[in-house]
Amino acid sequence: MxxxxxxxxxxxxxxxxxxxxxxxxxxxxxxGIPISIGPWTRxxxxxxxSLKSGDKVIFDFGYNVDGAPDVEPIAQAVMADLFxxxxxxxxxxYNAQGVMIAEKLxxxxxxxxxxxxxxxxxxxxxAGEETALAAYARDLKKTFPLDVRGNHTATLPILEGVTGAPDVExxxxxxxxxxxxxxxxVGPLNVPVIGGLITVSAPNAExxxxxxQLAGLLIGLRGAAEYEILTNNPGAAVAAMDAQxxxxxxxxxxxxxxNIAFFVKRSKGPIGSKEVSK
Amino acid sequence: xxxxxxxxxxxxxxxxxxxxxxxxxxxxxTAAKEMQDWAIIVAAFALAVAAINLALTHARNISxxxxxxxHSVLLIVxxxxxxISGIFLGMDSGxxxxxxxxxxxxxxxxxxxxxxxxxxSAAYRxxxxxxxxxxxxxxxxxxxxxxxxxIADVISPHLPSIANWLMQVPNLAGMRAVTISAxxxxxxxxxxxxxxxxxxxxxxxxx
Amino acid sequence: MSTDIGIWTxxxxxxxxxxxxxxxxxxxxxxxxxxxxxxxxxxxxxxxGNVVNKGWRPLVExxxxxxxxxxxxxxxxxxxxxxxxxxxxxxxxxAFIVGVGAGIAIRSAVIENFVKQIAATVMPLNSINNIxxxxxxxxxxxxxxxxxRSTPSLKVSSELGKWLIMITFGASFxxxxxxxxxxxxxxxxxxxxxWIHLIRL
Numbered sequence: 001m002x003x004x005x006x007x008x009x010x011x012x013x014x015x016x017x018x019x020x021x022x023x024x025x026x027x028x029x030x031x032g033i034p035i036s037i038g039p040w041t042r043x044x045x046x047x048x049x050s051l052k053s054g055d056k057v058i059f060d061f062g063y064n065v066d067g068a069p070d071v072e073p074i075a076q077a078v079m080a081d082l083f084x085x086x087x088x089x090x091x092x093x094y095n096a097q098g099v100m101i102a103e104k105l106x107x108x109x110x111x112x113x114x115x116x117x118x119x120x121x122x123x124x125x126x127a128g129e130e131t132a133l134a135a136y137a138r139d140l141k142k143t144f145p146l147d148v149r150g151n152h153t154a155t156l157p158i159l160e161g162v163t164g165a166p167d168v169e170x171x172x173x174x175x176x177x178x179x180x181x182x183x184x185x186v187g188p189l190n191v192p193v194i195g196g197l198i199t200v201s202a203p204n205a206e207x208x209x210x211x212x213q214l215a216g217l218l219i220g221l222r223g224a225a226e227y228e229i230l231t232n233n234p235g236a237a238v239a240a241m242d243a244q245x246x247x248x249x250x251x252x253x254x255x256x257x258x259n260i261a262f263f264v265k266r267s268k269g270p271i272g273s274k275e276v277s278k
Numbered sequence: 279x280x281x282x283x284x285x286x287x288x289x290x291x292x293x294x295x296x297x298x299x300x301x302x303x304x305x306x307x308t309a310a311k312e313m314q315d316w317a318i319i320v321a322a323f324a325l326a327v328a329a330i331n332l333a334l335t336h337a338r339n340i341s342x343x344x345x346x347x348x349h350s351v352l353l354i355v356x357x358x359x360x361x362i363s364g365i366f367l368g369m370d371s372g373x374x375x376x377x378x379x380x381x382x383x384x385x386x387x388x389x390x391x392x393x394x395x396x397x398x399s400a401a402y403r404x405x406x407x408x409x410x411x412x413x414x415x416x417x418x419x420x421x422x423x424x425x426x427x428x429i430a431d432v433i434s435p436h437l438p439s440i441a442n443w444l445m446q447v448p449n450l451a452g453m454r455a456v457t458i459s460a461x462x463x464x465x466x467x468x469x470x471x472x473x474x475x476x477x478x479x480x481x482x483x484x485x
Numbered sequence: 486m487s488t489d490i491g492i493w494t495x496x497x498x499x500x501x502x503x504x505x506x507x508x509x510x511x512x513x514x515x516x517x518x519x520x521x522x523x524x525x526x527x528x529x530x531x532x533x534g535n536v537v538n539k540g541w542r543p544l545v546e547x548x549x550x551x552x553x554x555x556x557x558x559x560x561x562x563x564x565x566x567x568x569x570x571x572x573x574x575x576x577x578x579x580a581f582i583v584g585v586g587a588g589i590a591i592r593s594a595v596i597e598n599f600v601k602q603i604a605a606t607v608m609p610l611n612s613i614n615n616i617x618x619x620x621x622x623x624x625x626x627x628x629x630x631x632x633x634r635s636t637p638s639l640k641v642s643s644e645l646g647k648w649l650i651m652i653t654f655g656a657s658f659x660x661x662x663x664x665x666x667x668x669x670x671x672x673x674x675x676x677x678x679x680w681i682h683l684i685r686l
Contacts, residue, residue: 069671
């Protein structure tokens with residue numbers, strides 16, 4: 001009982017150090033826990049793997065740097081896969097920080113030989129969130145007269161024949177918020193919409209997958225790891241999965257231990273009654 | 279005029295956006311697209327207003343030497359340096375990229391990641407199954423977390439299936455009901471705004 | 486260990502941010518204020534770019550004079566700074582943005598969030614899962630009927646709905662916890678791979 005009480009009163013800082021160690025150790029010394037593929041990633045992969053060389057896909061960056069550790073690995077995995085298969089990527093930004101995030105992700109491919117304006121482009125950001133999305137989903141060139149590099153979008157070869165969402169083969173958005181703006185504004189436009197979501201938002205998006213309004217979901221770091229495995233390109237997301245597993249186990253252990261201690265204490269009577277009677 | 283004009287603008291513009299979507303009226307589609315474009319331009323100015331408000335508040339802290347005014351100096355200096363480097367040197371300049379990649383990105387990520395520490399601390403001290411429904415919540419959460427971790431396959435091959443089932447059946451049902459209810463709420467609030475019953479966004483107050 | 490000044494800067498800001506976990510201190514407050522200032526500056530840069538590309542350029546270089554209307558509306562957002570007697574002018578651009586936003590929200594929500602979601606719930610009751618989904622949606626919706634007279638059947642239905650909501654929130658909690666762990670893994674990866682070189686891919 002005393003041991004339980006003492007463990008229950010442990011300083012928060014010790015808990016934090018335990019957490020950091022539990023996450024760090026498997027990243028330094030990987031365990032190699034096998035990763036199975038979930039149904040959402042399989043569906044998204046099926047849609048994206050049906051695309052052919054020369055097809056055009058819109059990448060919509062709707063996350064901030066805050067949520068990047070959970071969402072950006074998805075963008076990296078999908079981008080690597082599509083560029084390997086010579087699929088063209090048109091980047092737009094639902095969020096302001098998406099502009100710099102997109103540029104950071106695209107730069108290595110430009111250095112490897114992908115040509116701006118032909119293989120990819122970055123149209124940038126316009127203010128207005130869902131209002132802006134409603135506008136650029138229908139008419140990219142009118143909403144973005146210039147791209148982030150100052151080029152007139154009407155002259156970019158990659159945008160030839162592309163006015164809005166119906167003219168591309170897929171729309172993939174990455175967000176640390178909800179999927180609803182894309183479901184409402186892009187979904188009705190006859191284009192497969194795939195969402196790369198932060199794990200927190202995944203439950204809210206499930207109804208839209210079942211109803212067919214979203215063609216697929218890629219959920220958080222786990223979704224990125226699964227996509228890396230499916231595309232035979234294991235990277236940082238796969239490397240983080242051991243830490244993810246142990247982190248989950250530690251959290252469950254804390255919840256279970258906390259509840260055991262609580263119920264044992266409660267079964268002994270009201271808190272402090274023994275101290276009062278002394 | 280000060281009260282009525284904004285309400286008329288809201289109603290007319292909102293009505294145009296709705297009518298254009300559901301009816302084929304010549305000119306309505308073009309007008310609606312133009313209104314969307316105008317909203318984007320106005321929203322661009324609104325971006326600056328928020329930041330300028332922030333700067334003015336902290337400038338007042340400095341001028342009145344309120345407690346913590348030194349931090350306000352840091353804020354204003356960092357705001358000015360970022361703005362100048364972005365506007366005059368360009369967003370692709372080394373200075374602006376440095377600020378974004380090495381100040382904004384790590385700070386934003388670190389502040390958000392702190393929630394993980396608080397989560398673990400709360401799990402240890404506060405997540406208690408004190409009622410049957412709280413127990414149902416905790417057990418579902420634990421099963422989903424366990425099932426979605428790669429280690430689930432090692433513990434039991436059924437765990438991932440259980441987690442997937444929880445997400446795709448009960449969670450789907452609950453979230454769908456919440457989505458439908460939220461849609462009804464959104465439609466109600468939007469209609470109240472369009473007909474001028476709800477005026478709080480204009481600082482006028484409700485009827 | 487890294488010798489890149491950018492990485493060192495990022496690492497020091499990360500340590501300053503996390504120092505709050507041990508106690509609130511001056512280093513944390515400094516990092517917080519520098520971050521907020523930089524983020525606000527970033528927003529101003531984006532806003533300026535948008536105003537130039539969407540407002541100034543079409544107006545001055547292409548001669549589209551109708552763009553003067555939204556530009557003037559945008560400038561009216563700054564009216565209170567000119568004088569308190571002009572504060573009411575700010576309502577005009579706000580009313581415009583809210584009107585467009587509300588119109589777009591209603592027209593899309595009616596079809597996508599309401600009609601299509603109800604249509605997707607109408608499914609053949611030929612499996613346990615389908616039956617559970619349909620019953621689940623109905624019972625949770627009945628839980629939200631706060632203004633209906635409480636009949637015995639509504640009580641039973643809303644009680645079932647309450648249990649299902651708890652399961653739904655449990656799934657949300659599980660996902661939220663997973664997401665937070667991923668965010669911390671991201672920071673640990675940066676600190677111990679890019680800065681200290683302890684983790685090797």
